[in-house]
Amino acid sequence: MxxxxxxxxxxxxxxxxxxxxxxxxxxxxxxxxxxxxxxxxxxxxxxxxxxxxxxxxxxxxxxxxxRAPDWPDGPIPQQAHLDLYVDSIAEADPVAEAAGATRHPVQPSEDGTFAVFLDPAGHPFCLCEN
CATH class of the missing domain: 3.10.180.10 (2,3-Dihydroxybiphenyl 1,2-Dioxygenase, domain 1)
Known part of the structure; x- marks a missing residue:
């Protein structure tokens, strides 16, 4: 089995x-x-x-x-999120924003290896560098 x-x-x-x-x-x-x-x-x-x-x-x-999650702290917690790996966050950022994403004001990555965005329904997702 x-x-x-x-x-x-x-x-x-x-x-x-x-x-x-x-x-x-x-x-x-x-x-x-x-x-x-x-x-x-x-x-x-x-x-x-x-x-x-x-x-x-x-x-x-x-x-x-x-109801969209209220990340990072709030009454409606994030239950899950997508990590989308890219070669360059700097190059992918404007593409994500042009598609309708919003860069979240809270960016916890100290070394810049990932950036947090919200999709149009408010779900957090990250662009992560390979």
């Missing part, structure tokens, strides 16, 4: 007020594409470009009463 499960897909799902809008943000940010079903417009997948496989996807799920 195996001591672990075998997964066939890895998806990080984000709650948000508008699934299509948040999915478009991540698609622009990563150069990926969105995929959705007319049967469930409250769930939109963000997946790599055709022919590109990362073994990972992001899903955006509409939650009517979504």
């Amino acid at each position: 195996s001591t672990s499960i075998r997964t066939t897909r890895h998806v990080y799902a984000l709650d948000c007020p508008d699934a299509a809008a948040l999915a478009q943000f991540y698609a622009r940010l990563l150069g990926w594409r969105t995929s959705s079903s007319e049967d469930d417009p409250g769930w939109v997948d963000v997946i790599p470009r055709e022919g590109e496989s990362t073994g990972f996807a992001i899903a955006c799920q509409r939650v009517p009463d979504h």
Whole structure:
């Protein structure tokens, strides 16, 4: 008997007020594409470009009463976040902001190896240097 499960897909799902809008943000940010079903417009997948496989996807799920986390301290804590590794934060920063991200005023990295941003729904994510 195996001591672990075998997964066939890895998806990080984000709650948000508008699934299509948040999915478009991540698609622009990563150069990926969105995929959705007319049967469930409250769930939109963000997946790599055709022919590109990362073994990972992001899903955006509409939650009517979504409340964004109040990071780093606040009544609504961060439960999880994405770390997106890039070659250069300085080069990726304007791309993230142009896609709709906001650089968080609190930047805990003393050595500058990561920067904290908020996506349009208020979820923190980090750009990290390789």
